[in-house]
Amino acid sequence: MAEFADNRIPAHGMDAAAVLARLDEFAADDRDWRGGRVFSLVYDAGDDVRDLLTRAAARYAAENALNTMAFPSLGWMQHDIVTITTGLLGGDRRPGGSSGVRGYLTSGGTESLLQATKTARDWGRAERGVDHPNMVLATSAHAAFAKASHYFDVESRRVPVRPDGSADVDAMADAVDDRTVLVVGSAPSYPQGVIDPIPELGALAAERGVLCHVDACLGGFILPFLGTLGHVTKPWDLSVPGVTSISADLHKYGYASKGVSVILYGDKELARFQPFVTTDWLGGLYGSPSMAGTRPGGPIAAGWAVLHHLGADGYLRLAADAHRAASVLRACIEATPGIGLRGVPDATVFAFGGTDGPGGVDTFALGDALAERGGWFFDRQTPPDSLHATVHAGHAAVVEDLCADLAAATAELARTGARAADRGTTYGTV
Ligand SMILES: Cc1ncc(COP(=O)(O)O)c(C=O)c1O
Known part of the structure; x- marks a missing residue:
């Protein structure tokens, strides 16, 4: 991670390429959302939309x-x-x-x-x-x-x-x-x-x-x-x-x-x-x-x-992709013993976690296990303890991998009964 400057503006400027290289270094510690492994903080419609946004904003x-x-x-x-x-x-x-x-x-x-x-x-x-x-x-x-x-x-x-x-x-x-x-x-x-x-x-x-x-x-x-x-x-x-x-x-x-x-x-x-x-x-x-x-x-x-770039047909396509990915994820949560949905979600956003009683796994231990297995990043919320998934079109390509990790991580936690020591929740930070 970057070292902090000592309360002083640098005496001499750095050239633009060096500054941009430093930004890339800083970002190395950030979650890589481009592959669809980060939920709720980023919405991604693919390379061409990303490129358009960058150019329009610039x-x-x-x-x-x-x-x-x-x-x-x-x-x-x-x-x-x-x-x-x-x-x-x-x-x-x-x-x-x-x-x-x-x-x-x-x-x-x-x-x-x-x-x-x-x-x-x-x-x-x-x-x-x-x-x-x-x-x-x-x-x-x-x-x-x-x-x-x-x-x-x-x-x-x-x-x-x-x-x-x-x-x-x-x-x-x-x-x-x-x-x-x-x-x-x-x-x-x-x-x-x-x-x-x-x-x-x-x-x-x-x-x-x-x-x-x-x-x-x-x-x-x-x-x-x-x-x-x-x-x-x-x-x-x-x-x-x-x-x-x-x-x-x-x-x-x-x-x-x-x-x-x-x-x-x-x-x-x-x-x-x-x-x-x-x-x-x-x-x-x-x-x-x-x-x-x-x-x-x-x-x-x-x-x-x-x-204007996406138009109604573009948004329809992205909505269909997001809905398909959400349906697959939802079905695999519902089919995995030990975890379940919280509430009755209507669309592509939902929360899930360990079920109560015998066989239910610890929700935050599941979050840790998913991060470790596949770099999946879910917000953690409570009450009740849950992991939060805002499923967008960019998740369609990786949802099967997520389901595999979810099934394996849940089975392992059911076997070990591990609980996460850190019970903190993470929606926003100061
Ligand atoms: C339902 C709802 N309202 C408001 C907000 C706040 O939006 P923002 O983070 O852009 O301030 C969110 C953020 O996820 C939200 O889901």
Whole structure:
């Protein structure tokens, strides 16, 4: 690993080739995701998409979406991405059509969820006079909502999920009160890949006069295609009555470079609560759609490029590949004694681990064994202890190898009864 510099900028510059060589040295310690052995952190659509992303991001590496008067192309690309996403996420199937739908790009799922929460807080304050707002969400809703609660002082009311991993709408209804501004559903949830009952959540929100955000950060760019292929039939998008906003990450199943997510509002009046505008300083009008000031052009350009390069037929092909790989992995988990799925996943995301009782192996020991056997990297989560698999198209080529390692590692653990000493979980690090 690299040695740290001693708190000083190097006295003399290094030539570019030497700097790039150092980066390659650093990266030698990183997981090699290109072969499909890393889950959940990287989405890979193959060499040609990777090459396009690199070139598009490099082309716009210096441009700044802070001010689209200087870089109108970034304004136009953002508009085009929002428009395409509106069509994908059911915006034009809303009762009044898509004319009221408005959207923004953010840097990722977390920022989209922060914005959805801040919008709800400001809407509640302005339209309902709510001064100590709360939001009601399942325990499966993403951790970014906990961050949003902390940042924006919106009380978070987490309600346990049902045994299948889905949001318990009746229990959530009990948690709604006159200070509730937002009800959240996931499509699907990260921990167990379950699509919440969005029609029921939308109806609850509409009945109680509150907002309903669908976190489709994970599913937004694959569920439409899995729907076309007939693999997903549950309603989950902006066309569902009562849903007021939705988020979808291009940098997940949109296969874009990191740093681009979309948030859409079903109503333009609601969308006005998201941006921040001030003239209260000496630098002129500061209008900003999201958290960041300077907003890198690279992810926007790469996101636009991949959407247009793949098109509907490309995304359909990738969705079919991801679904096939997920089905194979799921079947081998279900067929292997000693391990099983957690909850009842809907699509290509799921969690698995040792079963309870005799014959069940230790989940984290299984994670260690898979890393050792084949360099497989799974996020570890709890409760319950599980390994997390976000299966994407790039896994199709290696899923049979994974199944073989899974069967062998589980059989060995069943024999030895080994338990991992390290019980730590690993979603994100500081
Ligand atoms: C359902 C869901 N929401 C939000 C996020 C947060 O996205 P990001 O890591 O881009 O901030 C994730 C990340 O996996 C997710 O799965």
